[in-house]
Amino acid sequence: MPYMNGEAGLTEEQKEFWLQHGYVKIPKCFTKEASDAFTHSMWARLDADPNDKSTWPAEKINMPGHTVVSCKEFAPKAWAAMCELVGGEDKVADFCKDWKDGFIPNFGKHEYNPDDDLDLRMLDNWHNDGDWFVHFLDSPEQALLVIPLFSDIKPKGGGTALCTDGVGLVARHLYEHTDGTLANLGPRNVPELPKDHPDRRKLWNGWVQDPSVTSDESFVEATGEVGDVFLLHPFMLHSASRNLRRDIRIITNPPVSLKEPFNYDGKNPSLVEQKTLRDLGRPEGIPEWKITSPRARLVPDRIRIQEEMKRKEMENLKAKGVAVTALEGARELGGDYPS
Numbered sequence: 001m002p003y004m005n006g007e008a009g010l011t012e013e014q015k016e017f018w019l020q021h022g023y024v025k026i027p028k029c030f031t032k033e034a035s036d037a038f039t040h041s042m043w044a045r046l047d048a049d050p051n052d053k054s055t056w057p058a059e060k061i062n063m064p065g066h067t068v069v070s071c072k073e074f075a076p077k078a079w080a081a082m083c084e085l086v087g088g089e090d091k092v093a094d095f096c097k098d099w100k101d102g103f104i105p106n107f108g109k110h111e112y113n114p115d116d117d118l119d120l121r122m123l124d125n126w127h128n129d130g131d132w133f134v135h136f137l138d139s140p141e142q143a144l145l146v147i148p149l150f151s152d153i154k155p156k157g158g159g160t161a162l163c164t165d166g167v168g169l170v171a172r173h174l175y176e177h178t179d180g181t182l183a184n185l186g187p188r189n190v191p192e193l194p195k196d197h198p199d200r201r202k203l204w205n206g207w208v209q210d211p212s213v214t215s216d217e218s219f220v221e222a223t224g225e226v227g228d229v230f231l232l233h234p235f236m237l238h239s240a241s242r243n244l245r246r247d248i249r250i251i252t253n254p255p256v257s258l259k260e261p262f263n264y265d266g267k268n269p270s271l272v273e274q275k276t277l278r279d280l281g282r283p284e285g286i287p288e289w290k291i292t293s294p295r296a297r298l299v300p301d302r303i304r305i306q307e308e309m310k311r312k313e314m315e316n317l318k319a320k321g322v323a324v325t326a327l328e329g330a331r332e333l334g335g336d337y338p339s
Helices: 012-021 032-038 042-046 076-086 166-176 202-208 271-279 301-320
Strands: 002-004 023-026 067-070 098-100 104-106 144-148 161-163 219-221 229-232 237-239 249-251
Touching (some): 012 023, 012 271, 023 076, 042 301, 166 202
Antiparallel strands (some): 161 219, 161 237
16 A cells, blocks of 8 residues: 555565564665766765775765755655654655765775674674754654665665664663763763764663574675665664675764654554564553753764765866766755754
């Protein structure tokens, strides 16, 4: 049955997979032609040559955004699934209905070899997204983690690493810390730490790297073809991986925020809320739970860093005479787009 705009939502099998694993892969959400048009200026922005790996920059880059496109128009199949997961289109904050061209390419390193071993558990970048707000169990700022694939991604090709057991671990941590948790750290009374501090992700890395806490079966690489979209529970622990193949890997992470906090009274839970409650062992609801500290927004250092990157990219585009986008319907990024 169509869910919206003639697009089918999730199948019963996909819903059950979501409730078991906390993610779902939606195939063929947009075409390669649309992807190529959206990523049209990426190499010029980076001042690099796709055919000369010696010009490729650092291993992984979080590029700033210049333009946005309506998710509903660009990837209607993904949009329908996203809305069904959170309980309806009317729940989604208006400023999150677009996807921006803030690409995240993973180039690998020249010393990498596809025959090298890749132990996902031992990656050291495990984290829970959302560095721009204090996290509570019901935080509306990060309602889904979305990973559109703008390149084919094969195993060992830099696909985002997922730890599905992490959903329950994060849920229980936030259930217990009603005063909130700072992004990627412990309870909110722990001060912010420098990006390179060894304890920055100690909590999450410790859980993931402990086989008594996370099962081997819970580790997944987000692989697929151009146009596939992964939709992840907001508490999904994940990590940048190593692109041992050195085939270019391009994704984005468009945020999904809700207008109101999640509701765990159990009366009419969305699929995201159902997964959270299931992993807490309270599928009937937790109406007694409530936050005990004010909500707060943070201003991460990456905002300043990406503003400088954006200025440099515009210089590169001007010098090369390349338009920032070739995608019909794309428009300039506005100031109301979330961090």
